Amino acid sequence: MVYTENEKVLCFHGPLIYSAKILKAEKWTGEDNRTGAIGPHYFVHYDGWKKTWDEWVPEIRLLKHNDENLARKSTLEEAAKSGSLISSSSSSAAKESSSSGAKRPRESDANERKSSAGARATKRSRDTVETEEDFLKRPEVKISLPDQLKLQLVDDWENITKNGLLVPLPRRPCVRDILQDYRKHYLSLKTPSSSKTRSPAVVDEVLKGLKLYFDRSLGQNLLYRFERAQYVEYRKKNGPKMGDGDIRSNARSGTASMGGDMEPSDVYGAEHLLRLFVNLPMIILHTSMDGESIGLLKEHLGEFLTYIAKEKHRLFVREYEAASPAYHRISST
Numbered sequence: 001m002v003y004t005e006n007e008k009v010l011c012f013h014g015p016l017i018y019s020a021k022i023l024k025a026e027k028w029t030g031e032d033n034r035t036g037a038i039g040p041h042y043f044v045h046y047d048g049w050k051k052t053w054d055e056w057v058p059e060i061r062l063l064k065h066n067d068e069n070l071a072r073k074s075t076l077e078e079a080a081k082s083g084s085l086i087s088s089s090s091s092s093a094a095k096e097s098s099s100s101g102a103k104r105p106r107e108s109d110a111n112e113r114k115s116s117a118g119a120r121a122t123k124r125s126r127d128t129v130e131t132e133e134d135f136l137k138r139p140e141v142k143i144s145l146p147d148q149l150k151l152q153l154v155d156d157w158e159n160i161t162k163n164g165l166l167v168p169l170p171r172r173p174c175v176r177d178i179l180q181d182y183r184k185h186y187l188s189l190k191t192p193s194s195s196k197t198r199s200p201a202v203v204d205e206v207l208k209g210l211k212l213y214f215d216r217s218l219g220q221n222l223l224y225r226f227e228r229a230q231y232v233e234y235r236k237k238n239g240p241k242m243g244d245g246d247i248r249s250n251a252r253s254g255t256a257s258m259g260g261d262m263e264p265s266d267v268y269g270a271e272h273l274l275r276l277f278v279n280l281p282m283i284i285l286h287t288s289m290d291g292e293s294i295g296l297l298k299e300h301l302g303e304f305l306t307y308i309a310k311e312k313h314r315l316f317v318r319e320y321e322a323a324s325p326a327y328h329r330i331s332s333t
Helices: 067-082 085-102 104-116 132-136 147-162 175-188 200-222 225-238 270-285 291-310 325-331
Strands: 008-013 016-028 039-046 055-058 062-064
Touching (some): 008 039, 147 270, 147 291, 200 270
Antiparallel strands (some): 008 062
């Protein structure tokens, strides 16, 4: 475990970073919690917040409490005030991975690498983990969001965390629909057939990866605390049921985090998909992709975000729904 009980840390909550204290530290197997999440998790208390906001968070949301990360915290706060929150947080997340991550191999050895990079989950010995020098040589990953999507993400955060509203579920179009619609749009564009970057096989691989990241990240990283009771309740009511018209029944087993054959990409929509792009720089940094592959991926992600921005009024929910008093009571426990 990288962090310990009673340690003072910094913790991502939405697009910002807050000071917090670790109250408990556990390594989850997936069978001992409601979300099916695995790996190191920490029960944190945010400084100055009510205890009702105490929550379990995965290791990827935590940073060491040091001067460098405190500076990043301040940078995000300033970016939020200036309206450039998301581009700054994406850049800061990538820089954080390369800077604070430099200390982690000494502190946690192979086990930390296993929790941070799923692709290397079975690599347990020190010899199989990349060196600190190699990690720091990786190119910085920046994903720039169009301005209207930055505002959308901030509005979404305020609706959920400040106004106590919820995205109605299930969403239509859902993430799976959005990815399929984009594929049709992409293939309809007239481009040179010899272009490697315009290859249907490449875009299929990118979209497949986005869906996989979304399905595996939703329950652990993409929900605000206020939404988690909704997530658990929806999974209880719909997870085991198939063919009810709300969710598809053709999901592959083993990748969903909602239980049964239901995948988050069949239930959630553009609001939660957009949140994934805040975490993507850190996710990409912890993969084994080389610079050329990362450049190709960024090109496709940029085109995808441009498409989302153009289709914004069709893809994003127009009205959030008010949570009932009973829901407020449940979500605060």
